[in-house]
Amino acid sequence: MKTLYEKAKLGNIIASNRFIRSATWENMASEEGHMTNELYELYEELAKGEVGIIITGYANIVKEEKPNAGMMGMYNDSFIDEYRKLTNIVHAHGSKIIMQLAYGGTKTTYNVEDRIIFAPSEVPDLTTNVKGKPMSREDIEYIIEAFAEAGRRAKESGFDGVEVHGAHTYLINQFLSPYYNKRTDEYGGCLENRMRFLLEIYQRIREKVGTSFPILVKLTATEFFDGGLTFQETIQICKELERIGCDGIELSGNIHGKAKSMVGKIFDGHELVSEGYFIEYAKIISNETNIPIITVGGFRDITIIERILTETNIDFFALSRPLLTEPHLIKRWKTGDRTPAKCIRCSKCRTPEGNYCVTFNKVN
């Protein structure tokens, strides 16, 4: 029988348990995306708290495109030494660390006047109303290569793997989405074409990092609106990722800010659940593929997580907000205090002074 605190394999990574800190932008890097003492300390705390695998906040892959303040950068080789220090710190405490790589896109209001923002087509983002520049072939090639170079840097920095951010309406998600992607070339139209950008990014990274370096992809289960990417399509994308050797899929949906109004509703035939929002979707994908599945979103209760582990083929459980409140939560549960996470899911953790738990004010 699988247990949460046993060694678990994700690609080539042997994690000390099945818990993952899901990517969480900290708003603590320098203006240029460089590491700060605050960030080193935060990652060390997570590692001391025995998180099996830590996924970094999203790191930008080209300097000119930064969807948020204070995010980490991975857009040139100047980052390698400081991330080597980071990965050494985390490894010294027995945790593994994966870097999340992202191109933001139009789902941002950060400095949007000052820069060109790429998009598949000229469709304004539903939440920000920002319109991007439809990408030319050259633009697409430029971004694919930038992802791949960032992957190479991650490997050289000692990260245990990378995660490509293909969820949350960022650029790759927009290519996958029939709502945002209105292209008529080989990157738009049928699903095979819409997933081409993601698959080419994956493959180019693979060419640079070799066969044994883990590459994960974070995907949205469904887009939760008419005309968006459907769950049936996401299943097909996962199967294709499995076919080309992807090491793991984190299934998300980005509803954490509005979960209260969405939990209990049915989308694409499945219900959003209060404890583990996307669990119904993750279950199906874990049955239909042999790729390790990470479920993220809305976990607070270890008893329920344990039940899901034993009743499904889901392999890993990722948490974001609960670890902002309690960086040592995983160790706390392991050492016998199994009360649910203190996080009350208020989602007020984004602040101009850095992202942290305002409710419990960093108290562990």
Ligand SMILES: Cc1cc2nc3c(=O)[nH]c(=O)nc-3n(C[C@H](O)[C@H](O)[C@H](O)COP(=O)(O)O)c2cc1C
């Ligand atoms: C402050 C904050 C920053 C986040 N940053 C990222 C990010 O950089 N990349 C990402 O894929 N998801 C990001 N997320 C989403 C989380 O990874 C996670 O999918 C979501 O919060 C649901 O998990 P939870 O209920 O455990 O918080 C962020 C969430 C929060 C609250």
